[in-house]
Amino acid sequence: MQAFRSFFPFIFLTVSLLLSSQAAAKTITHAMGTVEIDGVPQRVVVLGQGSLDVLDRLGVEPVGVVKSLMPDYLAKTYQDDKYVAVGTVKEPDYEAIFTAKPDLIIAEARMASLMGELEEIAPTIMFRADYENYWQSVQANWRMLGEVFNKQEKVDAIIEQMNTKIAQTHDKAVADNFNALMVMSNGSKVAMFGENSRFGMVFDELGLKPAKSDDVEVAGSHGNLISFEYIADANPDVLLVLDREQAIGEGEGKAKARFDNPLVNKTHAHQQQRISYLDPTAWYITMAGMTAMDKMIDDVNRVL
Incomplete structure (x- = not known):
């Protein structure tokens, strides 16, 4: 009996550790x-x-x-x-x-x-991230990491703050009825991104309307190649410019120099000082990050 009593705590401890490990x-x-x-x-x-x-x-x-x-x-x-x-x-x-x-x-x-x-x-x-459901998929990724590291409450708080910031930006863009072009400069090429694209958050979440020209349709997650003539014809209220070369460390300020031309300068965006040269790493390298998301929203807010 004494031996059993001595052995029982050992069994209890072993079972407790096993259950704890499984949990x-x-x-x-x-x-x-x-x-x-x-x-x-x-x-x-x-x-x-x-x-x-x-x-x-x-x-x-x-x-x-x-x-x-x-x-x-x-x-x-x-x-x-x-x-x-x-x-x-x-x-x-x-x-x-x-x-x-x-x-x-x-x-x-x-x-x-x-x-x-x-x-x-x-x-x-x-x-x-899923570009067609960007913000929803970003939240899912954040919540996944929150679950992995037992940081669910912190993730929930950050998402709540971000939703408030997104809603404020959306309401401002809708109230002003602004349309916009979202473009990426890469060497001599300029690509345009629309709704449900890699940078569709600008339209799908932040409330801007796509500025359009009859010259080319907006489709595809990698954007459509366009000309500066297209930008002039679309005449956006807001122009958002991502410099890919700067994002990957191949120079700084090249996009800004290219976009300083008569065709861009005739647009409402230029005349109303609503051209935003986006944070290149946030939009291209750390996209779907928490600090990156803050920076992306700030880049849009700056020209509203």
Whole structure:
């Protein structure tokens, strides 16, 4: 009897630990499927800047990051040698990732085809926005990371703040009845983006109407190539310009120089000082991040 009494606490402790472990295990749904994680990950490798932006706002410290094309607001922290460099936004360094001994890898859209290889190293989740349902998908990604790291309340609070900011911008744009062109400058080419496109949030969420010309239809997630004549003919109230070359580190201010021409200068947007040269990293590199989303809304608000 005495032996049984001594053994009983051991059984109780073992069962309690087992139940605790099972309770900590989670099935996480992400853009490319589901993954099982055991407890809150402690050694996270992040393979994109948008997801790193979110972890930064949530106070989650990774062990490995992509150090190329990192915006200044992240670089001031994550360029430090304490964070392992794990490749580029397009090409992971598998050896560096393996050496970092991650218990979770966060991949982004540019690495969708590499999920199989990454999953062989550690559980991997995909952080990726759906351009046709941008804001809804961004919230889903934020909530996913909130669930992974037990930061649900913080995510909910940030989403609530963001919804308020979006609604205020939307109401202002609708009240002013502004139309807009959303364009990306890339070398000698200019591409236009409309509703349900990569940058469709401008219209779908923030309330601006697409400015249109009869010269070309608006369709496609990668935009339509247009001319400065098209911009003059569409004559937008607001012109939003993304400089892709600056976003990928191939020069600064090139778009602004190109758009300083007689055709653009005759538009309402120029005459009313409603041309916004967008934060290139927020719109192109850290898109779907929390700080990036703040910056994107601010870029639009600036010209309303």
